Amino acid sequence: MPQLDDVIARLECAEHLEELQNVIEWLCDHYAVDDMVYHWVSSNGTQYGCGTYDPKWVARYLEKGYLRIDPVVLGCYQRFHPVDWKRLDWSSKAAPAFMADAMEHGIGNQGYSIPIRGPNGQFALFTVSHSCSDDEWHSFTELNRRDLILLAHYFNQTALKLEPGRAPEPTQPLSPREVETMTLLAVGYSRAQVAETLSISEHTLRV
Amino acid sequence: MIRYLYADQLSQFPRLGRTMFEDRADQFRTRLGWDVTVNDAGQERDEYDDLNPLYVIWEKADGSHGGSMRFLPTTGRTMVNEHFLDLTHGVPFQSPLIWECTRFCLSRNTEPGTAAALMLAGGEIMQGFGVRHFVGVFDARMVRIYNRIGAAPEVLGTQGEGRQSVGVGLWEFSEAAQKQVSRVAGVPLDASRAWFDAAFGDVVPQPCMTAA
Numbered sequence: 001m002p003q004l005d006d007v008i009a010r011l012e013c014a015e016h017l018e019e020l021q022n023v024i025e026w027l028c029d030h031y032a033v034d035d036m037v038y039h040w041v042s043s044n045g046t047q048y049g050c051g052t053y054d055p056k057w058v059a060r061y062l063e064k065g066y067l068r069i070d071p072v073v074l075g076c077y078q079r080f081h082p083v084d085w086k087r088l089d090w091s092s093k094a095a096p097a098f099m100a101d102a103m104e105h106g107i108g109n110q111g112y113s114i115p116i117r118g119p120n121g122q123f124a125l126f127t128v129s130h131s132c133s134d135d136e137w138h139s140f141t142e143l144n145r146r147d148l149i150l151l152a153h154y155f156n157q158t159a160l161k162l163e164p165g166r167a168p169e170p171t172q173p174l175s176p177r178e179v180e181t182m183t184l185l186a187v188g189y190s191r192a193q194v195a196e197t198l199s200i201s202e203h204t205l206r207v
Numbered sequence: 208m209i210r211y212l213y214a215d216q217l218s219q220f221p222r223l224g225r226t227m228f229e230d231r232a233d234q235f236r237t238r239l240g241w242d243v244t245v246n247d248a249g250q251e252r253d254e255y256d257d258l259n260p261l262y263v264i265w266e267k268a269d270g271s272h273g274g275s276m277r278f279l280p281t282t283g284r285t286m287v288n289e290h291f292l293d294l295t296h297g298v299p300f301q302s303p304l305i306w307e308c309t310r311f312c313l314s315r316n317t318e319p320g321t322a323a324a325l326m327l328a329g330g331e332i333m334q335g336f337g338v339r340h341f342v343g344v345f346d347a348r349m350v351r352i353y354n355r356i357g358a359a360p361e362v363l364g365t366q367g368e369g370r371q372s373v374g375v376g377l378w379e380f381s382e383a384a385q386k387q388v389s390r391v392a393g394v395p396l397d398a399s400r401a402w403f404d405a406a407f408g409d410v411v412p413q414p415c416m417t418a419a
């Protein structure tokens with residue numbers, strides 16, 4: 001698909017993060033989907049992203065600290081396979097209210113998210129979401145999955161390139177394990193869960 | 208049966224995880240004589256096991272390990288890019304559509320068909336996750352077995368002799384190959400798909416699901 005090559009070239013030449021926003025808006029139109037979002041969760045819990053979600057929903061998401069309970073983030077963190085939202089675990093106590101709130105803000109009923117594993121434990125997500133039937137969504141994701149995986153990758157490469165300050169390589173670099181710990185805590189794991197996940201004692205954790 | 212487990216899920220299957228690392232020690236150090244690290248518990252682990260890889264494991268009826276392989280995305284750290292560049296003419300593999308497959312291991316006393324069942328699972332991953340190729344590091348003598356199963360890699364290079372010969376190769380997926388592998392494994396395609404779905408979540412048709 002030549003258009004995809006053009007988009008990738010545009011991402012590779014991008015000199016400002018605003019360019020990512022322009023590209024993602026163009027892609028959203030091109031694929032005729034409701035929303036497309038690139039979302040970088042850095043190790044200290046700050047978030048960076050671009051996308052087409054209603055700013056009211058983004059503000060709401062941050063205000064409510066939804067990062068900690070969002071089944072998409074929880075289901076994709078520490079993973080590297082793309083996932084249809086229907087395959088995620090929506091059984092948590094907080095999920096129904098979150099879901100209802102998202103719908104109220106116009107988020108589609110379908111979603112496909114691609115986790116990205118960057119350098120030193122960097123974690124980002126590329127998500128496409130839309131309102132349609134299960135069958136339509138299945139056809140869409142089957143048809144476009146590889147394009148979306150490539151786009152996710154190039155968005156992340158560009159974001160890493162343009163915002164080195166955001167890369168988890170500060171002046172005093174954290175060890176990969178420390179980055180992992182911080183990220184797990186940032187996405188809402190308890191200290192006990194982090195210790196369990198990393199196979200270390202809670203005492204060793206000391207964060 | 209086939210299980211798909213990320214490293215952080217292995218603790219839910221302690222026997223399976225333990226016997227996998229023990230069988231790896233048996234295969235790579237005892238039988239092949241590779242220069243691998245085996246800990247006091249007799250388990251072979253390396254630095255890539257610390258990166259939360261995805262393991263595909265054949266679990267025997269008694270819950271122990273029959274065979275396995277390990278996957279990592281080539282957009283992150285991989286063994287092939289860090290240790291085997293001389294076998295790929297110095298070209299690193301780095302693509303979101305290529306995953307690395309390493310530590311392909313068979314237990315001494317596993318059921319026949321295990322290798323083919325693992326290959327079948329590899330096909331599920333390609334199909335289910337949009338992966339186009341696996342780049343693999345393997346005991347070069349395994350090529351004969353891969354050929355027999357019907358899942359032959361394109362061998363990019365080999366080094367060493369005899370037991371210690373190591374190969375780097377590239378696998379592709381084709382539906383025809385998948386059918387043949389299924390026959391050799393003695394695992395029907397729908398059973399294979401059911402194991403994959405059990406691991407990565409069945410699709411729950413739900414009209415009103417949303418998230419960020």
